[in-house]
Amino acid sequence: MNVTMQPYVPGKRQPAHMPKGKLSRWSELKIWWREIDRVLLLLVLLLMSLGTIAVAAASPATANRLSTASITLDPLYFFYRHLAWQVLALGTLFGVSMLARDNARRFGLLLAAGMTVLLFLVPVLGAEINGARRWINLGMQFQPSEFLKPGFAIATAWILSWRMRDPNMPVAGVATAYVALIAALMMMQPDFGGTILFAGVWFVAMVLSGIDMKRMGAVIGATIAGLTATYFLYDNARHRIDSFIGGGTAYDQVDLGARTLTAGGWTGAGYGLGIRKMSLPEAHTDYIFSVIGEEFGLIACAIIVLLYLAIVGRVLMRLLDEDDLFALLAGAGLIAMLGGQAFINILVNLQLFPSKGMTLPLVSYGGSSTIAICLNIGLLLAITRRNPFLKSRTMGLGDRLGFGQMAPMKDHTGPARREIHP
Amino acid sequence: MNAFSGFGPAIAAGRSGHGAVSMALASGRVQLVNIRQESLTLARWRVLWIALGFAFVALLALVRIAYLGASDHGARGTSLEEALLPPRGEIADRNGVPLARAFPAYALWFNPTALGEDGTPLVSEPEEVAARLKAIFPDLDEKRVAAQFAAGKQGYIRRRVLPEEANRVQEIGELALEMPMENDRHYPQGSMAAHVLGYVAADGKGRVGMEQVLDKHLSDPNTRGTPVSLSIDSRVQGALEDELRRGMKLVQAQGGAGIVLDVDTGEVLALASLPEFDPNKIDARGQKLMFNRVTNQVYELGSTFKPLSVAAAIDAGVVRNLGRRWDASPVKVGRFSIKDSHSMGADLNVVEALIHSSNTVTARVADELGPERMRRTMIDLGMNERPYIELPAKGFPIWPGEKWPRLRSMTVGYGHGIAVTPLHLASAYAAMVNGGIWRPATLKKLGPGEAPKGRRVFKASTSSRMRQLLRAIAVYGTGKNADAPGYRVGGKTGSAEKPGGSAGYRKTALVSTFAAAFPMDRPRYVVIAMLDEPRGTLASSYQRTAAWNAAPIVGRLVPRIGPLIGVRPDDTRDVDITDLKPLIPEANK
Secondary structure, eight states, rough: TTTTOOOOOOOOOOOOOOOOSSSHHHHHHHHHHHHOOOHHHHHEEEEEEEEHHHHHHHHHHHHHHOOOOOOOOTTTTTHHHHHHHHHHHHHHHHHHHSSSSHHHHHHHHHHHHHHHHHHHHHHHEEEEEEEEEEEEEESEOOOHHHHHHHHHHHHHHHHHHGGGGGGTSSSHHHHHHHHHHHHHHHHHTTHHHHHHHHHHHHHHHHHTOOOOHHHHHHHHHHHHHHHHHHHOOOHHHHHHHHHHHOOOOOTOHHHHHHHHHTTTTOOSSTOOOOSGGGGTTTTTTTHHHHHHHHHHHHHHHHHHHHHHHHHHHHHHHTTTTTTOHHHHHHHHHHHHHHHHHHHHHHHHHTTOOOOOOOOOOTTTOTHHHHHHHHHHHHHHHHHOOOTTTTOOOOOHHHHHTTTOOOOOGGGSSSGGGGGOOO | TTTTTTTTTTOOOOOOOSSSHHHHHHHHHHHHHHHHHHHHHHHHHHHHHHHHHHHHHHHHHHHHHHHHHHHHHHHOOHHHHHHSSSSSSSSSSSSSEEEEEEEEEEEEEEEEETTOOOSSOOSSOOOHHHHHHHHOOOOHHHHHHHHHHHHTTOOOEEEEEEEHEEEHHHHHOOOTTTTHHHHEEEETTTTTTHHHEEEHHHHSOOSSSSSHTTHHHHHHHTTTSSSESSOOOOOHHHHHHHHHHHHHHHOOSSSHHHHHHTTTTTTTTEEEEESSOTTOOHHHHHTTTTTHHHHHOOBBBBGGHHHHHHHHHHHHHHHTTTTEEEOOOOOTTTTEEEESSOOSSSSHHHHHHHHHHHHHHHHHHHHHHHHHHHHHHHHHHTTTTTTOOSOOOOOOBBOSSOOOHHHHHHHHHTTOOOOBBEEEEEEEEHHHHTSSSEEEOBBOOOTOOOSSSEEOOOOOOHHHHHHHHHHHHHHHHHTTGGTTTOOOOEEEEEEEEEOOOOTSSEEEEEEEEEEEEEETSSEEEEEEEEEEOOOOOOGTTTTTSHHHHHHHHHHHHHHHGGGGTOOOTTOOOOOOOOOTGGGGGGGGO
16 A cells, blocks of 8 residues: 555545556546436436427427518427427536546636626626516527536535535625625516525525525525515516416416317317417416427326436435535535526416516527526536445445445455546 | 456456556556446436436326316217308307307407517508507507507407408508407397397307306317297397387386287297396496396386276186176275276276276175285286296296285286286286286297196187187277377387385386287287376377376377287287276277
8 A cells, every 4th residue: 555645525526546658538438428417318308209299389489479571480490499409408417527527617617707707797898688687699699607507516516515615614604695796687587586596596506505404494494585675676476476376368378378278178189280379478488388288198298397307316315425525516506506597487377476587498499598507507516426346435325215325345356446537 | 269358357357568567556457347346337227217206297197187077078070061060150140040149250359579579560660550550440549559569468459340340450450450260249130139149259158148158068079050940030139129219219118118928838939137137248238237127127007907906806707797886986905995987987897997907896706705815816827937048048926925914916917016027917918818828928939739738727609708808908098199090009108106205105106017018809919008207298298107208108009010920910919808898988988
């Protein structure tokens, strides 16, 4: 044994053996395939394929709505565009998932920094669409807030994991200040739904990082107070909540969505045979869940819900065995971002939540936001990368609950003990 | 090198670059490692909470989906097949002529956010837009609409806009004026048969008539594809309404009621209550006129009951000899006295009594029949319950109850002290002339052999005799004005004073009815025409009685409808009344 080995620094695993020279592309790919969460990847790809079918179903409704006397859009216009975006997004997903955990963290932090800056510029450079200033044009139109989402989850996790180095750092304060800044910038756009999502991810990270129960109660109380204040001070939110409680009119989006959702019964009208979808204002984005309901039935809707639950559950269950606090916080934050957005959208479609103007991630037509969501998944895959041969030394919660990765102790010998960290 | 040697706090080897290993640094690291372990354990437990939170939200969504699927709202799916069906089933008459149909129409809707959330909803001034709308829709409340525009309140401006009006609204060029397609109910025959059809209210549910009765059938995707055939014949209905309206106007009556009934099946070929409403345009005035006089209003129908009493008497064997002469002097029962409208002689036979409509003789015949047998006949004719018909509005008769005193059977004998709807009378007349079988009236078209069996009220022989008597009244008596040449009409007038006023009845407010059937040699249809409070005008020779206002309506109506429904005028046929002629002085003049 080499006695001059480096001391253990908490929160960081040192590779025990570093192969000399660069690994070949092919072996890097093989390592990647061994290390990523293939079940998660499969679930995500399955959901994206279902989303592609759903966009094909919803595309005629939006194409018809946006066609004018002079320009008639192809009924599958949005479907073709969605395919193109998905190819780009899948490239992003695979590319980002190849990153090592440290590089993924660095990338996430850079993304967060860059997009926070852009978010500052939105009020100046932004283009106003539908009464909200969210978009920015840098050669390509995109919403900085969409790309900030994965960066934010990683940045918050990073800030909160400083505590591993120095327990006296005011990590909670810094993280709270950051989310407050983002929330303020989001509300200026205004984007109430996005604010809720960022606040939710921050809340999840705070809960996981060990905030005590009293403080948590205070946060929940402050949230309720904040929401009440928003209702009275913020026109956009008040309109939406009012129309949610009041039931709205026959022309209300929520009402149209609900009617579309149930129009197909249990088994649906069949692909391309929906009628109600044609009167939906945002068939291909916010209300795609309703279109799925009309054409493929409520059973398909339930399957979509279960798929999201499976994705969220899969990630969280794997995190139970995570040894690295940063990876745990970042993974939870990223999946909370994705799952939160998905479930808020679904609840809006099911008329259980006021209209938020939020897409269904991985399913909706999203344009550039498809890339942002795949970036989120890619980072998630990169951060949850795990050497299948490396077993946890300590007993994780997952092991105690009976579904952990930890192998029996007696297996701790043999040639499979090599640790490879490219 | 052992890969695991780096883990665990036991090895506190210092980094070579940092020089000496101090105990303080080592204890700091131990502390860090403890913090790390505690944080990780806590974080892992809380990951479980987050997972439970998501599971709860997913469960909520699944329960909601199940609820939506189980509620009847959701169970009805959209299918392409259904999309091809009319949104609401059509109603047609017995020959397939459409009476109510569904068609897509436009409404005019004000959407203040069409130009975006902020800024004014209209390009021009609200008053100007309202004025331009007023030019298209002259009955528009310009001030109210201008106020709605100014307030930015979304809502309907009009529920129904014609395509050509829609084009003119488009020309105004205001995006906030939207014209959504709406399913509309159209009654191509206008106000015809309005009381039979009813209308469809803004909530999509039928009201008043068959629209209400057939609501389920007309909205069910399985049945709404084929039009519902009513028993109504639109040609007969049109003629009935036309003649009734004409008759009503000639004598300035308050209202009119009419019905044409198939005596063998109970099918209603026409049913009219005037004044009518227009189901295409329901307004406050229309709402007031929805009351159906034929099925909902009960009247003391007066002398039209006399043939029923005579039929009951013949059937019971009370009148065996038509030549028997009955005392025609006023009948005194206690303080009550029954008189005739004018003197008809000291005594009359039953035929003369019917021809001249004698109250006294009918009262004596009814008296001899007795209250119990009179009551039994009335019950057999369905006079003690609501009329049998599909319509929702059915009036309950004013029925004298269980135990009838002697006077009651006498007054019922000439149609007083009992109030029924004109439909009751029509069904009773049908039973009287069709061979004695009473059948419920229906508004649904019956196929061959679908006619209800009915119940026997009169013997066939009684029915034959009544045909002769009714024909004799039309030929020699008060029904002369209804005797359309060649159509062998038989019938009885009835002019009853309406209840009210100080004396119990109002002398000048009458209900004039003519109840008829034709052709009397083989009766096919019963026709009832009734006028509410007719006045004496030049057209009715300043008379208020049915002979001068209701009977002519039937006299004009029968030649119009007869050829359409299989009764041709024929001078060579008629019911044989030669055996009655010796009993009728007028016949021997």
